[in-house]
Amino acid sequence: MKKIVLLLALLGAMGRAQAQPTQLKTEHLILVTIDGLRWQEVFGGADPALLGRHHQPAGSLPPASASRQALLPFLWTTVAAQGQLYGNRALGNYLNVTNKARLSYPGYNEMLTGFAADAGIRNNAKIYNPNTTVLEVISRQPAFQQQVLVYGSWDAFPFIFNAPRSGLPVNAGWQPATGPGLSAPELALNEQLRAIDPHGAERPDSLTFxxxxxxxxxxxxxxxxxxxxxxDEHAHAGHYGAYVRAAHTADQYLAQLWDYLQSDPKYCGKTTLLITTDHGRGGNRLGQWAHHSRFLRGSDQTWLAVLGPDTPPTGEQRAPGQLYQHQLAQTIARLLGVAYTNDKLTGAPIEAIFDGGLPLLAESVAPGPAGSFAPLSQSAR
Structure with missing residues (x-):
């Protein structure tokens, strides 16, 4: 009898040990959003009919380069081989926004807070966000103070992050690099910025990157x-060739960024890269691909790519499943070992990123004090 009791105790202890979260290797995180890039191009490549139908500016991709691997070689070589891609709706693998506006500011709010926009954020008006983002919460933790940076092409990002309140360093729109110790490349970029006549709400991605x-x-x-x-800028202008060229260039930026991260001992093997978008667009009929709104079907359809030391290399997710944009905030927090709550219900982390399982919808995380945080136990890091 004593041996049986000891055996049961041992089995119970083994079960509890297996239930403990695996220690994560991620110490650094890079989040990249490519505004309004449709899942159709990500998983299907450039549309030859649209390429042929629209006037193609110099340097745009020819129809012969329309495949998804030709359009986005980093996503379909490196990420597909070493990470995960979600959102191929042709396979029943869905990722959607839940905010009703299906516009950029509400989309970024949902992604960064973990819940859909409230009544105060229903369009792209430049108002300071009353909500607290996960990056603001992370930046308050001692280990992350002065360690969170935001760079955006759109000049609304200081409002999305409520920079005066949050204290996050947000460089966006037509802002030059500032502060002490600027490097030679940063000073050269400031000269390039001064040589451009600012117009519109966005600077070129080449400067932002x-x-x-x-x-x-x-x-x-x-x-x-x-x-x-x-x-997003080229899509709204109706220039399909320029739109897919911008997507191709963004993919090149990702490749350059990842190559550097793998060459630097501070980042190599300790960095997770998340890539996604803020909203979808319409289909290919009647020029709907150029637009997005609450009234245009497809505007809520998004996608996600993940690459890092804690993400099993399961590639393109081919199993049916449903994920939502409001799950990204908790996913970011978990990767960095921070317990994140907000004053509203937030989407739970995407478990498949950590265990390689089916991308099923997880339970939500209960609300807590707005913007509260605490370090996770070492076993959960």
Whole structure:
């Protein structure tokens, strides 16, 4: 009898040990958004009919380069082989926003807070966000102070992150690099910025990526958010060739960024890269691909790519399942070992990113004090 009791105790202890979260390797996180890039191009490549139908500006992709691997070689070689891709609706693998507006500001709010926009954020008006984002919460923790950076092409990002309240360093729109110790590339980018006649709400992605990449190399932050916008600008203008060229260029930026992360001992083997978008667009009929709104079907359809040391390399997710954009905030927090709550119900982490299982919808995380945080136990890191 004593041996049986000891055996049962041992089995119970083994079960509890197996239930403990695996220690995560992620110490640094890079979030990249490519504004308004449709899942149709991500998983199906450029549409030859649209390429042939629209006037193609110099340098745009020819129809012969329309395949998804030709359009987005980093996603379909590196990420597909070493990470995960979600959102191929042709396979029943769904990822959607839940905010009703299906516009950029509500989309970024949902992604970064873990819940859909409230009544105060129903369009792209530049109002300071009353909600607290997960990056603001992370930046308050001692291990992450002065370690969270935001770079965006759209000049609304200081409002989305409520920079005066949050204290997050947000460089967006037509802002130059500022502060002490700027590197030679940053000073050169400032000269380029001064030579451009500012127009519209977005600067070119080439400047945004240049600033973010130079600061990353100089300061080695633990968290970087890079928000690219050329895809959305060209789409709204109805220039399909320029839109897919911008997507191709964004993919090249990702490749350059990942190559650097693998070459730097501070980041190599300790960094997770998340890539997604803020909203979808309409289909290919009657020029609907160029637009998105609450009234246009397809505007809520998004996608996600993940690459990092804690993500099993299961590639393109071919099993049916449903994920939502409001799950990204908790996913980011869990990857970095931070327990995140907000004053509203938030989507739970995407478990398949950690265990390689089916991308089923997880339970939500109960509300807590707005923007509260605490370090997870070491076993959960």
């Amino acid at each position: 240049g600033y973010a990449f130079a600061h990353l190399q100089r300061a080695h932050p633990r968290v970087l958010y890079l928000a690219l916008g050329d895809t």
